[in-house]
Amino acid sequence: MRNHTLVTTFILLGFREDPTWQIVTFFFLFITYLLSVTGNLIIILLTLLDSHLKSPIYFFLQKFSFSLTSTCIPRFLVSIVTKDKTISIEACFTQLFAGLIFGIAQFFLLGVMSYDRYVAICKPLHYTTIMNTRVCTWLFGTCCLIALLAICPGVIVSLGLEFCDAIIEHFICDYSPILKLSCSDTKSMQLVNFIFAIIILLMTLALVMFSYGKIISTILRFPSAQQKKAFSTCSFHMIVVSISYGSSIFMYIKPSEEERIALNKGVAILTISVAPVLNPFIYTLRISKSKKP
Template sequence: MRNHTLVTTFILLGLTEDPKWQVVIFVFLLITYLLSVTGNLTIILLTMLDSHLKTPMYFFLQKFSFLEISLTSTCVPRFLFSIVTMDKTISVGACLTQLFAALLFGIAQFFLLAVMSYDRYVAICKPLHYTTIMNTRVCSLLFGTCCFIALLAICPGVIFGLDLEFCGTIIEHFACDYSPILKLCCKDTRSMQLVNFIFATIILLITLVLVMFSYGKIISTILSFPSAQQKKKAFSTCSSHMIVVSISYGSCIFMYTKPSAEDRMSLNKGVVIVNLALPPVLNPFIYTLRNKQVKEALKDIIKKCTSTTSK
């Protein structure tokens, strides 16, 4: 006989109990979420409708926008719903599904960033062979590989997660994160937390090394260009992606380099909420405002829409 009851629901504490701060958080998250979905959907539609954006770079940008929407949608709508309804409960199944979905989309995103940096490397360092190397089949295969690796990466966690038994119900977070959930387990999970930390570090390091290797080659190639105009043009094609990479890796590295576990837990919620809210909003603006082709495509679509509505 077990000396504990079967836990079927968790209670997500959220970010704060202060009603005023809850209103501020709700408004902030709602605005950023709507902007994120609108901006990323705009990029997806533009890359699908405009013939000038049927290139490998925009193919990967389209998939990156899809992953951004998927990642932020795993946690933010549920949290907004809990603020409005004051219902902080979530079933164990829904919680684990949210966790593994967020991990799947997040890991796929990091590998896709590495693929996007490789695409820029081929475009700048091997321009004559670009269309041959980065053909439609290769692009689809690379994106499929990112998703497959992410799926493989979360499989051990899913298998272990199905076998977990919980003795606690209160999660000190606004979403179902790995460490707070493991704290509720009946058995000692320190080894699992260590494995999780090592796994996350390996994924970050592998993808970061791939990105840095690609950009190391890119920078050395650009510096060898004789013309200053060529250098400026080459750097401008990579600048948007470099900014997105810096934001994505910067926030994750910050989460894993805090001095103690206690500090990690206290700051983790704030870092996660900023990471979920701001990058998905900033990325569409970074790619559109710094990219003439995307701006031209957007103007063309708006002109077509206004001309059809005026008729």
Template sequence: MRNHSTLTSFIILGLTNDPQLEILVFIFMLTTYMLSIIGNLTIILLILVDSHLKTAMYFFLQNFSFLEISFTTSCVPTYLHSILSGNKAISIKACFSQIFFVVLFGATEFFLLAVMSYDRYVAICKPLHYVTIMNSRVCRNLILSCWASGLLIILPPLSLSLNLEFCDSVIDHFFCDASPILKNSCSDTWFIEQLVLLCAVLTFIMTLMCVVLSYIYIIRMILRLPSAQQRKKAFSTCSSHVVVVSITYGSCIVIYIKPSAKDETAINKVVSLLASSVAPLLNPFIYTLRNKQVKQSFHGCIKRFAFHLKK
């Protein structure tokens, strides 16, 4: 029998119950979190200070880095604090707030990746009109559209979930997630579950279709280029985005295509850990290591900083 008394908080079980393993998890997550913040902040600052990085592509990259910082900050610090303090309780209000921000930043990231694929399509397929098409007003409107789409995805299911009654307080995850929250409810959650699934599938399919269509046109255009050097250069401008898209969509596919119900929780934890800790750390390196302009800007800033120190 479930306890039908009014609950005011949930218990986050985390990734492990082993105290020694929990220390290793804490060190790993703290390290990846700090490095991802530093890496993404570096990209944001480089694009702000370098006049050579004022194109639409870098404007979108700057916003993507901001989303990466926001996404990892919405779930990792709370879990680190719970390990450090030993307090695994989280209030229901705080839990719903965390779900709101995690889904908002995550969904907005998907829409932004679709916009970035369109930007690469314009750059390669319509290079002479790139500056005209991707002007500052269009870029700002696209970013606002990404945020608005993220809000539209989270608000309907979240607003309905606020009226739920809860009988169970245990969340077998390291942050508040929709699935365990709905499992803890005494109320009928069928409609909300279907709405959550619909919103997730719509976001995934719409953005993936935009990415796939953009790259179909890009590949067709690249294959028409006369020289191998031109084709290589064109591919290199898209390679970083392709890698990031593969990581983001790949992790989402793994969550929703599970080998068995028994492994659902374990897989969700592992993939969520990769998405919230490892991916935000890798993405700055993926973009900087494969982008000559960003590397040149970084080296230039280091030289200027060293020169001012010598003074």
């Protein structure tokens, strides 16, 4: 018999306990969350209502606007106000798996969006045939299905875990800090999660790099007057790709345990708070440029 108390709730430590820092954190996250939700809703409404924005790229931008932000930021804001840092195991795992589904689906969606740009620039005469409504819907559904299947092994194993500690060194429910609390040896599970993450990143990044390699080689054969316009059609997507992959890759540069915790929190803020705020501005620029005569 293992001598431990059954843990039914976790405690999310969050950031510093300093009241001033808590106030700064609250207002920063609240403002970025408000801007993110408002901006992404505007993007969705624009793509739904404007007849000029019915092309496949806007279909994918509309789906991409559903970000990770709402899976964890509102709950963290409430915990700052109420000073209640506890969260039930069920709620914690729901937040974790919802965030994973959104995150994985978005990486595959970035790959699909890069393929859309490849078809638009390299095969313009066949664009409407290749990227028709049925194909776009199928591609989006496939992204969601892959994300769901990717987290299934983790869900099945995680549901059988028992925990000896309740304190999570994070402000959200993340895999690594949760697995550290388990009573059993989770090294093999952490290794599997790491391998899955690397495979997903490399697969989607390979598709993005292949698509943009073909795009660049095609654009360089254009007359100089057309090159600028061609580059502008995909430059905004490349900004989103850089933010998404850059923040995720840095998560695996972990020099020490203390720096690992601080790095994970910093990357989490960039991924779920800052990036979703930038996306609407990037997309708005993309839409405004595309509507210029």
